[in-house]
Amino acid sequence: xxxxxxxxxxxxxxxxxxxRAQYAADLKDRQMLYVKTLRSEKARAKIMSIKYPPxxxxxxxxxxxxxxxxxxxxxxxxxxxxxxVDRVNYIGEPILLVxxxxxxxxxxxxxxxxxxxxxxxxxxNIAEARQRQEDFIFEGKSCFVEYEYxxxxxxxxxKKAWRVVEDEFRTGYQEQAYLETQAIVAAVEDQRxxxxxxxxxxxxxxEALRQALxxxxxxxxxxxxxxGGGFGGKEEFPSLVAVHAALAALxxxxxVQLVYDRQEDISCSTKRHPAVIRLKSYLDDRQRxxxxxxxxxxxxxxxxxxxxxxxxxxxxxxxxxYNIENLKIRGQAYATNNVVSGAFRGFGGPQAFFAMEMHMExxxxxxxxEALALKRGYFLRKGDTxxxxxxxxxxxxxxxxxxxxxxxxxxxxxxxDYDAADGGFRGIGCSVFFHGCGFTGSGEQEIIxxxxxxxxxxxxxxxICVSSSEIxxxxxxxxxxxxxxxxxxxxxxVQYDYPDSDICPDSxxxxxxxxxxxxxxxxxxxxxxxxxxxxxxxxxxxxxxVYPGHxxxxxxxxxxxxxxxxSWGANVVEVAVDPLxxxxxxxxxxxxxxxxxxxxxxxxxxxxxxxMAQGLGYGCLEVLESHGGRLRQNNFTNYAIxxxxxxxxxxxxxxxxxxxxxPFGARGLGELSLVGAAPALAAAVQQAIGRxxxxxxxTPEYIMELMDDED
Amino acid sequence: MKIKxxxxxxxxxxxxxxxxxxxxxxLLRDQLELTGTKEGCGEGECGACAVLIDDRLMNACLVxxxxxxxxxxxxxxxxxxxxxxxxxxxxxxxxGAVQCGxxxxxxxxxxxxxxxxxPKPTAEEVRxxxxxNLCRCTGYNMIVEAVLLAAKEGEGLWSTPVGL
Ligand code: FES
Ligand code: FES
Numbered sequence: 038x039x040x041x042x043x044x045x046x047x048x049x050x051x052x053x054x055x056x057r058a059q060y061a062a063d064l065k066d067r068q069m070l071y072v073k074t075l076r077s078e079k080a081r082a083k084i085m086s087i088k089y090p091p092x093x094x095x096x097x098x099x100x101x102x103x104x105x106x107x108x109x110x111x112x113x114x115x116x117x118x119x120x121x122v123d124r125v126n127y128i129g130e131p132i133l134l135v136x137x138x139x140x141x142x143x144x145x146x147x148x149x150x151x152x153x154x155x156x157x158x159x160x161x162n163i164a165e166a167r168q169r170q171e172d173f174i175f176e177g178k179s180c181f182v183e184y185e186y187x188x189x190x191x192x193x194x195x196k197k198a199w200r201v202v203e204d205e206f207r208t209g210y211q212e213q214a215y216l217e218t219q220a221i222v223a224a225v226e227d228q229r230x231x232x233x234x235x236x237x238x239x240x241x242x243x244e245a246l247r248q249a250l251x252x253x254x255x256x257x258x259x260x261x262x263x264x265g266g267g268f269g270g271k272e273e274f275p276s277l278v279a280v281h282a283a284l285a286a287l288x289x290x291x292x293v294q295l296v297y298d299r300q301e302d303i304s305c306s307t308k309r310h311p312a313v314i315r316l317k318s319y320l321d322d323r324q325r326x327x328x329x330x331x332x333x334x335x336x337x338x339x340x341x342x343x344x345x346x347x348x349x350x351x352x353x354x355x356x357x358x359y360n361i362e363n364l365k366i367r368g369q370a371y372a373t374n375n376v377v378s379g380a381f382r383g384f385g386g387p388q389a390f391f392a393m394e395m396h397m398e399x400x401x402x403x404x405x406x407e408a409l410a411l412k413r414g415y416f417l418r419k420g421d422t423x424x425x426x427x428x429x430x431x432x433x434x435x436x437x438x439x440x441x442x443x444x445x446x447x448x449x450x451x452x453x454d455y456d457a458a459d460g461g462f463r464g465i466g467c468s469v470f471f472h473g474c475g476f477t478g479s480g481e482q483e484i485i486x487x488x489x490x491x492x493x494x495x496x497x498x499x500x501i502c503v504s505s506s507e508i509x510x511x512x513x514x515x516x517x518x519x520x521x522x523x524x525x526x527x528x529x530x531v532q533y534d535y536p537d538s539d540i541c542p543d544s545x546x547x548x549x550x551x552x553x554x555x556x557x558x559x560x561x562x563x564x565x566x567x568x569x570x571x572x573x574x575x576x577x578x579x580x581x582x583v584y585p586g587h588x589x590x591x592x593x594x595x596x597x598x599x600x601x602x603x604s605w606g607a608n609v610v611e612v613a614v615d616p617l618x619x620x621x622x623x624x625x626x627x628x629x630x631x632x633x634x635x636x637x638x639x640x641x642x643x644x645x646x647x648x649m650a651q652g653l654g655y656g657c658l659e660v661l662e663s664h665g666g667r668l669r670q671n672n673f674t675n676y677a678i679x680x681x682x683x684x685x686x687x688x689x690x691x692x693x694x695x696x697x698x699x700p701f702g703a704r705g706l707g708e709l710s711l712v713g714a715a716p717a718l719a720a721a722v723q724q725a726i727g728r729x730x731x732x733x734x735x736t737p738e739y740i741m742e743l744m745d746d747e748d
Numbered sequence: 749m750k751i752k753x754x755x756x757x758x759x760x761x762x763x764x765x766x767x768x769x770x771x772x773x774x775l776l777r778d779q780l781e782l783t784g785t786k787e788g789c790g791e792g793e794c795g796a797c798a799v800l801i802d803d804r805l806m807n808a809c810l811v812x813x814x815x816x817x818x819x820x821x822x823x824x825x826x827x828x829x830x831x832x833x834x835x836x837x838x839x840x841x842x843x844g845a846v847q848c849g850x851x852x853x854x855x856x857x858x859x860x861x862x863x864x865x866x867p868k869p870t871a872e873e874v875r876x877x878x879x880x881n882l883c884r885c886t887g888y889n890m891i892v893e894a895v896l897l898a899a900k901e902g903e904g905l906w907s908t909p910v911g912l
Binding site: 044046047049050052053054055056057058059060062063065213214215216217218263264265266268298299508509510511639640642643646647648649650651672673674678679680681682684686687 | 777778781783784785786787788789790791793794796823824825828837840841844846847848849850851852853856871874875876878879880881882883884885886887888889890891892
């Protein structure tokens with residue numbers, strides 16, 4: 038048997054490099070109509086009236102009255118309409134659709150539609166939401182959700198505290214900036230609707246269509262097409278796009294194509310949550326950290342979306358990789374009249390680890406210690422409990438991880454040298470972090486209930502039927518490898534196509550670093566059953582998820598194992614800050630991870646490199662700000678994502694630590710690689726400029742402010 | 749108003765009628781049904797729509813049809829039949845330079861333009877040469893590696909015409 042980690046050629050490689058892969062916008066059909074979305078121009082308003090121009094034959098308007106089912110997006114809270122009825126809550130909220138054969142004419146019709154608004158006083162940020170006494174957006178409250186949990190006895194710790202270190206950090210929006218914009222094609226045929234497109238979660242879309250159309254499941258088919266990147270941006274948002282496309286196809290009785298242009302995509306799709314994080318650490322007379330109080334606030338935007346789940350991940354991550362016995366952690370997701378915040382690779386982790394890692398930097402400075410030396414003293418170990426009191430049952434090799442990264446990056450030596458040079462506008466920083474793999478708590482069992490299916494054919498080929506989507510991360514290849522390895526057959530004998538809800542059971546969404554670890558493990562178990570029956574000819578085996586007996590979770594009180602398992606990592610970033618322009622130049626980046634067994638080393642490296650670039654972009658390049666409820670940046674000129682010249686290559690390594698319950702020992706990776714970049718970068722900049730960094734992104738303007746401030 | 753245009757596309761002579769301001773990108777994708785050229789931004793910022801016009805890398809979303817008269821245009825559909833493509837393809841595979849694939853056709857044509865100008869580029873030169881092509885998935889390192897490898901494995905190839 039070959040080593041499963043050994044890289045093989047990706048199954049989607051040929052069609053992509055040859056330009057043959059058909060993304061949603063590439064589908065052509067003479068009948069096909071185009072759809073454009075008319076959106077709110079106001080952050081908060083009542084819609085008083087809408088005036089339409091006369092429509093030429095073949096053109097249609099679709100509004101909320103065309104929704105045969107319920108006008109509510111089925112997510113955690115059902116507060117968001119597919120199309121606005123009589124009020125709008127953010128700039129960019131969809132009001133109606135214009136459908137027709139010629140793009141230019143559609144735009145002309147949109148120009149002539151007059152929406153008459155009566156403006157209401159909007160809530161434009163977290164501070165305003167906190168001050169507001171009445172006239173809230175969501176159920177008479179300022180927050181969609183508010184959480185609090187404790188560990189140990191924080192009151193006792195506070196009484197005995199000898200010293201307190203306090204910090205407040207802020208993080209900005211980040212746009213996923215997948216290179217292919219949101220794109221869906223929909224068609225109605227024989228009483229059934231088929232929706233195809235650029236999506237991460239076929240079954241989220243199926244559920245949204247079921248709710249919007251009021252149709253039984255059998256009449257709804259959802260297929261993924263080659264997808265030009267997702268990063269969370271194609272997790273919950275495409276449900277809205279898909280329902281719009283479906284409504285248009287139903288009304289026009291023709292297939293339709295709904296493709297966003299870049300400005301529209303940046304302006305109104307979901308973003309990473311801006312956050313304010315306050316941390317207070319209590320130290321005893323021996324300079325030991327004995328407890329912490331942490332408060333996390335996010336700007337969730339106008340509708341609840343996935344903000345509750347993102348906030349949960351944030352408050353379960355914000356304790357960092359440290360074993361602190363006494364904690365009080367609070368979190369609030371504020372409802373504002375901004376664009377809806379949502380899923381983005383890391384899902385609350387990047388904000389949380391930025392805050393905790395910088396806080397540890399600051400505690401170390403206060404104690405005249407080197408940061409990594411301080412951190413090492415508190416590293417979580419096997420047998421410790423997490424912030425939610427869940428027992429950590431796998432080996433945790435943080436000491437080995439930081440030892441390795443120190444070696445390849447020269448961190449300790451450079452850190453000392455730069456300190457001795459008193460900044461000198463150069464610095465190096467190290468972050469240590471984890472990512473919880475799979476759904477939060479017992480979500481895999483309670484909410485997702487994933488299923489996988491393998492079909493064995495007479496010719497000894499095996500077909501994988503799962504809803505996991507290929508969004509560039511390589512699952513068309515990695516999941517095949519897992520099945521082939523169990524069956525001991527050549528990987529070419531395993532078939533696996535882009536998911537189609539007519540063929541694939543719901544294996545859950547392609548999110549939460551769960552595809553290899555959770556879906557891959559189900560396939561692993563399923564393949565073993567197939568193997569046992571190999572001689573039987575043609576048959577099908579299903580495998581359903583069972584919550585592992587070694588885990589437990591109390592969702593009411595947030596007690597127990599917040600995640601089925603964790604992946605671990607450390608990043609080092611070295612920078613030079615230009616003393617005149619204050620531009621940050623990244624000189625080197627290093628990364629070491631424990632992801633258990635890598636299922637394909639090349640795919641793993643791709644995830645590591647790509648996550649690092651996105652994380653560095655988050656840390657110093659990607660400025661996205663809302664003013665008066667309108668995002669100031671709306672294209673690739675004013676919203677700058679990393680180019681090939683911005684950052685040097687990442688030197689990375691893995692720690693060998695197979696995970697007992699993962700397929701061939703694998704844990705999750707997809708998000709981990711983004712989480713630690715910004716804090717390592719920020720720590721480096723802090724050393725370089727000798728000033729406290731309190732927010733990201735670290736733009737030259739912000740650094741200049743810091744330099745002026747404390748001079 | 750439509751104008752008549754003649755140009756070479758992927759080695760073939762073409763004459764067609766189109767609006768003078770139509771973007772080359774739409775001409776390719778809608779009228780000629782060549783969808784390998786992608787639209788990532790429509791504003792000249794991402795390079796997903798990159799094509800070669802008389803050997804120069806251009807963003808097809810910024811090129812109006814009217815300027816194409818007599819030009820020689822190469823898109824991924826033509827480029828994929830060339831010897832140069834073959835080398836780049838094998839090096840992209842070896843380096844693991846493709847993820848979602850949406851930037852890939854543009855990236856390949858950018859690599860072609862770069863290697864034609866600098867057959868033995870340094871890593872920095874490769875980065876500079878690809879700076880107009882955004883990729884959100886790879887962080888670029890594996891693409892840079894692929895192009896450096898292609899320069900080595902395809903030595904001499906980039907001084908010969910693409911054969912279209
Ligand atoms: S689509 Fe032409 S440069 Fe982005
Ligand atoms: S591979 Fe996805 S944008 Fe480059």
